[in-house]
Amino acid sequence: MKVEQCTEREASRVTQFGQSKSGVEQLWRAALAAEQEFGAEFELVAPSMRESAVNLVHYLAVRRHDVRALQDELARLGLSSLGRMEAHVIASLQAVLRILYTLLQEPIPPDVAEELPVTFDTGPALLAQHANAILGMSPQDRRTRIMVTMPGEVADDPDLIRALVEAGMGIMRVNCAHDSPPVWERMVKHLREAERELGKRCLISFDLAGPKLRTGPITPGPVVVNWRPARNALGQVTQPARVRLVAHDNPPDPNVPTIPVEATLLNRAKPGDSFTFVDTRDRKRVLHVVEVRPGECLCEADKHAFVVPGTRLTLRREKSSIGTGEVGALATLEQWIALRVGDPLEVVHGEAPGCGATYDDDGHVIDPAFISCALAEVFSGARIGDPILFDDGKLRGVIRDVAADRLRVEITGAAGGMAKLRSEKGINLPDTDLALPAMTSKDIGDLAFVAKYADAVAMSFVQRPRDIDDLLREIGKLNASHLGIILKIETKTAFSRLPDLLLSAMRHPPIAVMIARGDLGVEVGFERLSEVQEEILWLCEAAHVPVIWATQVLESLAKGGLPSRAEVSDAAMGSRAECVMLNKGPYILETLEFLSDVLERIEEHHRKKSALLRKLQVAIRNPPKLDA
Incomplete structure (x- = not known):
């Protein structure tokens, strides 16, 4: 024409x-x-x-x-x-x-x-084939698999593992940063028994811990236990404080103040008795015994009190004293370093206990607060002007000076205006090129166990193709060619090098990618996380590599029993991946069932980036009820 x-x-x-x-x-x-x-x-x-x-x-x-x-x-x-x-x-x-x-x-x-x-036809088929190879076959009622992180307690709770498998757990995730091989082995044993009983297959994936950057210890606080009853606006006690007196060999309860006492004294106590003592402020206080169990007494108190080792307790029944004893060894109170915007903080190499700043009479800093970090690569790689973040971004700072064994940091952001920096909190250096191998000596030791029991191994803090080379070399030494490899993308560097990481990992299929959105969000900035996770999904689909949608999925439901609205939308977004990962929590079984239902529903409407135009009931006049 x-x-x-x-x-x-x-x-x-x-x-x-x-x-x-x-x-x-x-x-x-x-x-x-x-x-x-x-x-x-x-x-x-x-x-x-x-x-x-x-x-x-x-x-x-x-x-x-x-x-x-x-x-x-x-x-x-x-x-x-x-x-x-x-x-x-x-x-x-x-x-x-x-x-x-x-x-x-x-x-x-x-x-x-x-x-x-x-x-x-063949492109989506290759992705499905690769997903099946490392994540197992998807359930009949949904395409997206569900991975569940195991708490250490399930090593002694086979019923929970069985219930999780029955409810649709497709992959059991074990984090090598926690527990130990004997505990992991019991988890595996319970899973295999559940598989046989239910006639279902559930894969096992182990996460290597990797070189997690963490804050070092903090100078211990006083050795003291205190409690306080709940009061209303008029100062009246609405709920007495609960206190456990236990024999020295009984474990403490993290939710109830626990005081070790001689077993001979506890064995004489009965409900209705009381323990009287004078606390650290020379105030007379009473603990009322409400329940007695072997090796412990559960007590209630209607006044605030502080006790230290050696505090003298008198067991009284009616008006008579029937025995005395002393408070035993107590754990020190957890300490923290309070930091505000503008405060200086020194990060020092080693494991020296950190402490807060010291001030003169006019409030000027004599010695700045400091915290330790054990990884030498932090100090050799950091540069002046680099950002540094602590505790999942709750504290943000800029490196103002660098020495061989310390960094001088200016705090530029603190959640709530003042944030408390504790020990064992994560450190992120998103713009610093750390010459840090992804595999530690612990990882290499753990890999021998993983190779024996696992279907896949997840590599934490992978950043360069040579990290994958290191993993493949160790896998080769163990003759563990059956192991699938999961690349955890949790740093800014790993994201920027994702194509190279994918091409390198393709030497040893099957492979998958986990979007570890916790550290990744801190590294790239939470305002960019949605954009970054989209790009990871696109690149992995182009490579026909399955994706695991991870970190804080339905976290409020798993830990507290009720999801937030935003979490439900986030869980639905997980249907664009081949697998969604749940973290542990007391409501994990309910969370698994809830997530399975959300995925089944949303998958009728979406496949990857494509909308599926299913008939909509809402398009019909006088539609049936929503749950029909």
Whole structure:
């Protein structure tokens, strides 16, 4: 058709077709040319991952361009806007090109007409195949698997493991940062028994702890226990304080003040008795015995009191004294360092107990607060001006000075205006290039156990391809080629190098990626987390690599029994991944059942980025009830 013979409107359409064709051709050529750039990487990937590696490179080439204007043009023409091309990049580009050539009445070039291995059918099929290989087959009622983190207590609670498997847990996650091999072995034993009883398969994944940057100890506080009853606005006691007196060999209760006392004294106590004593403020106080168990007494008190080791207790029955004893050894109170915006903080190498700042009579700092960090790489890698964050970002600072064994930090942000920095809290250095291997000596030791019992191993704080090299070398030593590898993306560096990490891991399939949104959110900034997790989902779909949606999914429900509205929406977003991970909590079974229901419902409406146009009851006049 000649342009001069067309109407003005038709001529405009032909021009649009031509411009769109040129734009799509540019992307198509760039994608094919990128294969030469990554030729060395292709030679190393496993044969089963070759097509997926090529598709990933095609996607990277396309995403080096701003395609938004072209997408608008294609959408106006009623064509695919390329917005769902991840799993089949060349097939998507060639499909649009073939239509544009046809509309322009031009012959379709042979290389555009050629069908490459990754098609609209084979791309999603490869992703599904790779997901099945490392995450197991998806349940019949939903596509997304559910991974559940095991608390240490389940080592002695086979009924809970059985209930989790029955409710739909597809992968049992064990965190090597907690507990020990004997505890892990009991967990595995209970799981295998549950599988046999229920006739269900549940995989096992172990997370290596990795080199977690944490704050060191803090100077111990006083050795004291105190309690306080609840009072109303008039000062009247509404609920007495509860206190446990226990024999020396009984474990403390973290929720109730616990005082060790000689067993001979406790054995004489009965409900209705009382223990009298004088506390550290020389005030007479009474503990009323309300319940007696072997080796302990549960008491109530209606006044605030403080006791220390050696405090003398007198057991009284009615008006008579029937025995005395002393308070035994107590744990020190947990301490913290209070920090505000503008405060200086020194981070020192080693494990010296940290402490707060000291001040002169005028309130000026004599010695700044300091905290230790055991990893030497922090001090060799940090640079002046680098940001530093503590405790999941509750404290933010900037490094103002660097020495061989210390960093001088200025606090620039504190949650609530004043934040308490405790020991064993995470440290993040998002802009610092730390020469820190992802595998520690502990990880290498744990890997021997993992290789024997696990289906997959998750690598924490992976940042560079050489980290994966280290893991593969250790796996080779253990002849553990059966182990799948999960890359935990939890640092800014790991995210920026994700394509290289994927190509490196493709040497040892099956592989998966976990979006570890806790540390990742701190590292990239919470305002960017939604954007970053989207990009990870796109890149992994292009690589046909399954994704695990992790960190604080339905956390309020798991820990407190009731989800927040935002958490439910977040859980539904997890349906775009191949697996959703739940953390431990007292309501974990209820959380698993709740999540399963949410995923089943949302998967009728979405698959990855595509909306599924299921018949909607709300579109019908006088629809049935919502739960129908």
